Amino acid sequence: MKTGIPLEEAQTTLLELVRPVKECHVSLAEAVGRLLSQDIRTAINLPPFDKSPLDGYALQAGDTETASSENPAILQVIEEVRAGFVPEKQVTPGTAIKVMTGAPLPAGADVIIKFEDVARTGNQLKVMYPLQAGSNIIRAGEDVRQGELIAAKGTVLTPPLVGLLAGIGVAAVPVFSKAKVAILSTGDEVIDPSEKLRPGKIYNSNLHSLGACCSQLGAAPVMMGVVPDEQAAIVEHISRALALSDLVITTGGVSVGDYDIVPAALKQIGAEIIFWKVDMKPGSPIIAAQYNNKLIIGLSGNPAAAFITFDLIVAPLIKRMLGFESGLPPKISAILKDNFNKSSQQRRFLRAKVEIINNIRYAKLTGEQSNGVLKSMIDCNILIDVPAGNGPLVAGQEVSAVVIGRQ
Numbered sequence: 001m002k003t004g005i006p007l008e009e010a011q012t013t014l015l016e017l018v019r020p021v022k023e024c025h026v027s028l029a030e031a032v033g034r035l036l037s038q039d040i041r042t043a044i045n046l047p048p049f050d051k052s053p054l055d056g057y058a059l060q061a062g063d064t065e066t067a068s069s070e071n072p073a074i075l076q077v078i079e080e081v082r083a084g085f086v087p088e089k090q091v092t093p094g095t096a097i098k099v100m101t102g103a104p105l106p107a108g109a110d111v112i113i114k115f116e117d118v119a120r121t122g123n124q125l126k127v128m129y130p131l132q133a134g135s136n137i138i139r140a141g142e143d144v145r146q147g148e149l150i151a152a153k154g155t156v157l158t159p160p161l162v163g164l165l166a167g168i169g170v171a172a173v174p175v176f177s178k179a180k181v182a183i184l185s186t187g188d189e190v191i192d193p194s195e196k197l198r199p200g201k202i203y204n205s206n207l208h209s210l211g212a213c214c215s216q217l218g219a220a221p222v223m224m225g226v227v228p229d230e231q232a233a234i235v236e237h238i239s240r241a242l243a244l245s246d247l248v249i250t251t252g253g254v255s256v257g258d259y260d261i262v263p264a265a266l267k268q269i270g271a272e273i274i275f276w277k278v279d280m281k282p283g284s285p286i287i288a289a290q291y292n293n294k295l296i297i298g299l300s301g302n303p304a305a306a307f308i309t310f311d312l313i314v315a316p317l318i319k320r321m322l323g324f325e326s327g328l329p330p331k332i333s334a335i336l337k338d339n340f341n342k343s344s345q346q347r348r349f350l351r352a353k354v355e356i357i358n359n360i361r362y363a364k365l366t367g368e369q370s371n372g373v374l375k376s377m378i379d380c381n382i383l384i385d386v387p388a389g390n391g392p393l394v395a396g397q398e399v400s401a402v403v404i405g406r407q
């Protein structure tokens with residue numbers, strides 16, 4: 001078992017151990033935000049046939065070559081075609097077929113003229129000017145052509161893409177399955193927000209913040225509730241969580257206190273401990289283990305520490321399980337807007353928000369930075385990466401940061 005490893009080693013070691021979960025098919029109504037698990041090529045032209053863009057008459061342009069107001073082309077209307085129906089007759093010289101918007105172009109016709117531009121008496125149609133063959137016709141395949149690649153495997157399904165899939169007749173969309181992520185909180189002091197607060201107890205925020213993170217990523221959280229600081233109970237709950245999910249996250253009980261027994265419980269289950277403790281603050285006591293090819297990640301119980309290690313270490317794993325190519329958060333540099341007065345013996349991540357002013361990117365701290373404070377996560381969309389051994393930070397200095405990109 002490794003201990004005190006750099007964050008990047010923790011990230012890459014774990015990323016190598018996860019694969020996208022299975023594929024499944026979902027309905028169009030459930031598809032937005034999911035990732036395509038296969039390339040999609042269209043089996044049809046869209047639109048599937050040449051059609052009319054307006055309510056008018058389909059005819060042959062050749063009949064109108066010499067047409068004028070004084071000497072109009074006179075045509076015989078032989079049929080009417082509504083959208084959704086097909087013409088029974090063909091347009092031949094001297095004839096026209098009335099077509100509604102969306103109706104197929106009748107065979108033999110090479111131009112469509114709108115109602116407002118003709119005069120009609122009985123079945124007789126007068127066209128007062130010459131028409132250009134090919135005008136006012138929507139061609140088959142104008143949108144997409146049969147065989148064309150519509151979207152590649154790994155593409156996120158957006159509303160226009162969902163619409164296009166519907167347009168080419170894909171009703172069941174192949175997507176990567178939602179990874180099931182079990183979340184379990186440990187701690188004798190932790191109670192459900194629905195309970196009455198009692199002395200010494202604290203409401204369970206981790207279960208819900210991490211469950212919300214999983215949902216936002218597109219995974220399916222499996223909320224396992226709270227388990228007391230008893231090894232047997234933790235063993236039982238983690239075993240159950242393993243059976244119900246593709247990845248297990250626990251919070252609390254990973255430090256060195258007398259009741260920090262998640263590491264011992266993992267060993268009792270027979271899980272292989274991959275590492276314990278990452279060289280970062282907050283969240284350093286994170287533990288990662290594997291059992292039957294499933295990962296179990298034990299995060300610190302401190303709400304901000306749990307959140308930050310989730311963003312930096314767990315979210316990339318979930319993204320890969322959901323089919324994303326690279327789940328690692330991007331890095332940026334920015335000008336610090338505030339002072340931060342503490343020195344950092346350990347590598348430290350500070351909660352901040354990006355602000356762009358006059359094209360310059362600034363990082364503004366979002367509030368109190370201690371490891372239990374959740375409020376400063378609310379506006380946080382970047383984590384400033386302060387190297388180990390750094391002294392206090394001063395407003396105006398350049399810092400590097402990891403984009404967590406929530407909100």
Ligand SMILES: Nc1nc2c(c(=O)[nH]1)N[C@H]1C(S)=C(S)[C@@H](COP(=O)(O)OP(=O)(O)OC[C@H]3O[C@@H](n4cnc5c(N)ncnc54)[C@H](O)[C@@H]3O)O[C@H]1N2
Nearest residue numbers: 185187190203204205206252253254255260300301302305
């Ligand atoms: N002697 C040492 N003590 C501690 C060390 C150390 O190195 N030596 N490390 C500290 C650091 S850093 C951290 S981080 C914490 C990690 O402790 P645990 O992961 O074992 O977490 P707990 O002790 O169970 O809880 C920490 C804190 O968070 C509160 N908590 C726990 N679960 C929840 C929850 N679901 N929702 C809201 N709040 C929760 C809990 O009450 C504690 O206050 O260890 C330090 N100690």
Ligand code: MOO
Nearest residue numbers: 282283284305371
């Ligand atoms: O790792 Mo604890 O690092 O302060 O939250």
